[in-house]
Amino acid sequence: MKLIRFFIDCAKVSLSGNTAYWAWVSVLLFFISMGGFTYLEQMRVGLVITGMSDQVSWGFYVSNFTFLVGVAAAAVMLVIPAYIFHNPDAKRVVLLGEGLAVAASLMCMLFVSVDLGRPDRIWHLSPWPGMFNWPSSLLTWDVIVLSGYLGLNLAIPGYILYNRYQGTEYNKKLVFGAAVLSMFWAISIHTVTAFLFASNSARPFWASALVAPRFLATAFCAGPAFIILAFSVMHKVQAFQIGHKVIDLLSVIVAVSMQINLIMLAAELFVEFYAEGQHSASARYLFLGLDGKSALVPWIWSAQALNVGALILLMIEKTRKNYYFLALACVMAVIGIWIEKGMGFVIPGFIPTPLGEVFEYMPTWMEVKVALGVYGIGALVFTLMMKPLRAIQLGLLANPNLDLVAAKQLYEQREREALEQRIRGYETKIDP
């Protein structure tokens, strides 16, 4: 009963806001409606409205799915410092990160769903009443890890917030255990997604042991960069106070991950091009063009330029600590990796085909519209979740008559006390 009240109260907060808030919601509704109606057309006519073909049978949808799995996995970069190392700055924002993971995993599932030729049969993709080719098919693994990750990221913050709403303390051991689980789970969603590609020995461009580690590196680069940007926006519109220490922590993670990614890229390029065999044809198509076809060449080089540019900005202390340059670097990293591991990874796997045909792919506007609709749904879900989250954190939901300024002061005070208590704890440990 109390749980139902909790959800009703949360919904009430989600549906209250000023004009700017409703304008933002309307913009998202525009994209969702545009995508939704385009998707209806796709259901009616078939996937022929996309740019996909027998030659290139996955395109923009799966590319965005691949990118977003990385964004979802990146929440772990806040979960580890917050729940495992008890970093107070990370703890303040970890729920936002988990909210982002929820929105991202939801978008992942939607992107896989809109890519299906027979969405009416999606129920076949279940152990019951469908038929699940587990453990053999990697797509069944992806269904399991993605829904599990979505569940974990709903359950942990939900449990913490529900306790705070009730004014009770949550079970620290339980949350710690769940956090450790979600840590490994985050790695698994991206590893499984990499294996979805790498398991195809028919596609030498994907069938590489480096795919999974590179996916992780790019995830921990683009994900935290995306989180920095999201935090900056929320800080700017005064939805949340974000401590600069968290931003510093995340920006170092972005920088290190980008370095690892670029080292792996260099290793891949060496192997592909030093003794260039038939298996290097996809890499040649991607980076240099093949048989006079070179649609992806400008994309992949701009992606690499953006990645290197972001890395330079992040490695110089002065620009990394400057929030304008940091935001610029993050935008560059997000776009660079969106290209590199989206279209820049999925499409060349199909070119040339196993029978040697070079047939190019270009997404259609219809496809882009459906994708925008999916992003709209993700953004709307994230927005609707953030409102009650903030209200509960500030104690506003439990006590609606509280003044916002007073609530913020109370919240700060609680935080300070918790910190002092922890410091006292350390002191007694050191000096008994």
Place this chain on the structure above:
Amino acid sequence: MKFTNNNLPDLGRRKAIRLVGMGAAVGMGALASGSSSLATPNMGNVSLADQVGSFFQDHYKRMSPEEIQEAIERLERKYKSKYQVEVKVGDPKPLPDVLFGYALNISKCQGYRECVKGCTAENNQSKDPNLEYIRVLEMDRGQMNLETADPYYPSTEEVPKPGKFYLPIQCHHCENPPCVKACPVKATWKEPDGIVVIDYNWCIGCRMCANACPYWARKFNWTEPNLPVDTVNTQTGYLSNRPREKGVMEKCTFCAQRSREGRMPACQEACPTGARVFGNLLDPDSEIRYVLENKNVFRLKEELNTEPKFWYYSD
């Protein structure tokens, strides 16, 4: 500043403006989609009972003989209303002690592509957009590089062209099929007689199998197949050449509707040069066994360990 604005007097007006604004956003989105999907969907003359029946239809292997019979009758009613002809859907079972194999003599193949025509006349593929199971590659002599091959040599061209040889490729019906491993819903599997089949009513259209196939054998219905009435083959099999629908995968089935009744696949019958040898690998007196035992044979991409049951040889 109060947290809720429930006590504001002009709440009603504000709410109305908000709703109108959001409604406008949704409407503009619908316009921007450029979609005409609000038009009545074309359901054909399929009865509601049949629509419900086919929606909840189970996997082929989990259906009882009676359920299979019902499914077949539903399909026959649907084809009747769609193509205005009686389409007979059979369900031939694999024969005992039979394992099908195919061998193709590349010294005899002249690139006429009669096999392609025989195949599409038999198997009810979409015409224009053309869906073909067999792809004949025009190869340069002196090498075996698929990337320099031309699959689109014009049909007006006189073949064989000097300096070229021809390599027809279709589903190799691998003993170790990567497509079967990749399918998330077990909609494709290897039958006891070695034929890799698809349950077109169970396939969800994810294309995992097509990505896994090293021979590019699988073809997808990107839209409703275009099968003009005069091209319909009315003698069909449930797991092979019955007309398909949009959003599902299809491919060569060694003409299961023929081969399981002791006949040759359509491509074998259509070949004017006798380059194609099809038969039972378990029968020591079969022609295919003679070829495998006495000719120098090879298979494509053997390094992938898929064990194709499709061999090439030359005299």
